[in-house]
Amino acid sequence: MGQQLSNEQLVASAKEFGTPLYIYHAEKIKEQYEKLAAAFSILDTRFFYASKALTNINILRYIKSIGCNVDCSSINEVKLALHAGFIPGNILYTSNGIAFDEIEEAVAAGVHINIDSLSNLEKFGKKYGHTYPVGIRIRPNIMAGGNLKISTGHEGSKFGIPVSQLDKIEELVREHTIFIKTLHIHTGSDIKDADVFVKGMEVLFDIIPHFPELEIIDLGGGFKVPYKPGEKETDVHLLAKKIKETFEAHPLAGNKKFQLWFEPGKFLVSECGYLVTQVTVVKDTGTTIFAAVNSGLNHLIRPMMYEAYHHIENISNPGGTEKVYTVTGNICETDNFGIDRKLKEVREGDLLVLYNAGAYGFEMSSNYNSRYKPAEVLVINDKTKLIRKRDEFNDLLRNQLEVL
Numbered sequence: 001m002g003q004q005l006s007n008e009q010l011v012a013s014a015k016e017f018g019t020p021l022y023i024y025h026a027e028k029i030k031e032q033y034e035k036l037a038a039a040f041s042i043l044d045t046r047f048f049y050a051s052k053a054l055t056n057i058n059i060l061r062y063i064k065s066i067g068c069n070v071d072c073s074s075i076n077e078v079k080l081a082l083h084a085g086f087i088p089g090n091i092l093y094t095s096n097g098i099a100f101d102e103i104e105e106a107v108a109a110g111v112h113i114n115i116d117s118l119s120n121l122e123k124f125g126k127k128y129g130h131t132y133p134v135g136i137r138i139r140p141n142i143m144a145g146g147n148l149k150i151s152t153g154h155e156g157s158k159f160g161i162p163v164s165q166l167d168k169i170e171e172l173v174r175e176h177t178i179f180i181k182t183l184h185i186h187t188g189s190d191i192k193d194a195d196v197f198v199k200g201m202e203v204l205f206d207i208i209p210h211f212p213e214l215e216i217i218d219l220g221g222g223f224k225v226p227y228k229p230g231e232k233e234t235d236v237h238l239l240a241k242k243i244k245e246t247f248e249a250h251p252l253a254g255n256k257k258f259q260l261w262f263e264p265g266k267f268l269v270s271e272c273g274y275l276v277t278q279v280t281v282v283k284d285t286g287t288t289i290f291a292a293v294n295s296g297l298n299h300l301i302r303p304m305m306y307e308a309y310h311h312i313e314n315i316s317n318p319g320g321t322e323k324v325y326t327v328t329g330n331i332c333e334t335d336n337f338g339i340d341r342k343l344k345e346v347r348e349g350d351l352l353v354l355y356n357a358g359a360y361g362f363e364m365s366s367n368y369n370s371r372y373k374p375a376e377v378l379v380i381n382d383k384t385k386l387i388r389k390r391d392e393f394n395d396l397l398r399n400q401l402e403v404l
């Protein structure tokens with residue numbers, strides 16, 4: 001389980017900053033990073049935090065302060081990373097489905113780039129030839145991940161260049177003398193099984209000999225974290241051991257020492273985050289007792305989008321008797337946070353906390369139903385700092401031009 005904020009700390013923050021409130025715990029991020037770094041110290045490894053999970057500038061700066069690099073999925077994330085103080089050499093841009101001008105901007109910024117289509121690879125080759133070492137994202141045709149919406153490496157997925165199109169990649173590389181320095185795969189999210197990464201490597205080892213200038217094997221992110229009590233995270237020590245063995249089992253391809261890259265998002269920031277909400281209405285319909293809170297899918301969309309499980313607790317009534325509730329939001333769509341959950345008796349006004357709210361929580365939030373986006377606070381060295389103000393009414397009108 002590791003470090004966790006206490007109920008008292010969560011309640012105190014909710015009192016000070018109001019609800020709904022995203023609370024992040026800096027030292028938990030560090031704990032997760034150090035776990036990874038320790039496990040992979042047996043290999044030459046670099047970690048790039050997949051910043052799309054949570055891009056608050058303070059989180060990016062904290063990630064930098066603990067020695068981690070950053071992975072970006074848009075040119076704006078690259079700009080945020082630069083703004084946070086990362087040097088270009090510590091920034092990776094893994095693109096997908098983007099216009100070539102974003103890649104040109106990334107080259108101008110001097111960051112590492114993984115290209116995800118033959119079309120952009122061709123444009124890249126024509127413009128930069130051998131002058132700018134680059135990575136390619138390969139689709140290994142492996143099914144993995146907790147849910148189809150977060151699986152990215154299978155046949156039918158839009159991500160990467162299918163490994164079956166190797167001949168086309170080679171043609172472009174030959175024609176434009178492209179310097180391929182990285183082979184990248186990212187097969188999905190919520191991957192507990194180390195063998196998925198090994199399978200991905202096996203696919204890469206088949207094609208490594210075709211890229212003599214290769215320096216880096218990038219296995220993406222997707223490590224699983226526990227969402228339910230008692231669940232286990234990816235065993236990163238076992239994973240590191242298996243990956244080392246896989247390298248050693250391929251002495252031909254491994255004549256050269258490759259650096260290993262990873263892009264963890266969830267693993268670093270999922271558990272550091274808490275969404276604290278307040279119960280607005282308790283409604284007993286005879287079949288279900290609904291506990292409605294002052295939040296919804298506009299603030300945390302994962303339960304409705306991926307059927308993600310977020311553990312919920314009533315932190316206002318720890319001594320109450322347990323009952324079964326469906327915790328729901330206040331949005332004009334079905335926006336259950338949790339169905340048939342055992343909670344300590346819930347009263348209107350109680351605070352309910354949703355765990356694992358750091359990754360893809362605030363980041364995917366919206367103003368749907370013209371509700372305000374929540375505030376965000378960071379707990380660091382036992383001090384709680386406001387790192388984003390709650391929206392105000394003017395934020396709903398920002399960028400609108402009142403022409404009528």
Ligand SMILES: *Cc1c(COP(=O)(O)O)cnc(C)c1O
Binds near residue numbers: 053222223
């Ligand atoms: C989303 C993403 C990641 C991070 O995935 P997690 O499941 O959060 O670890 C890493 N690499 C790429 C290319 C991604 O798109």
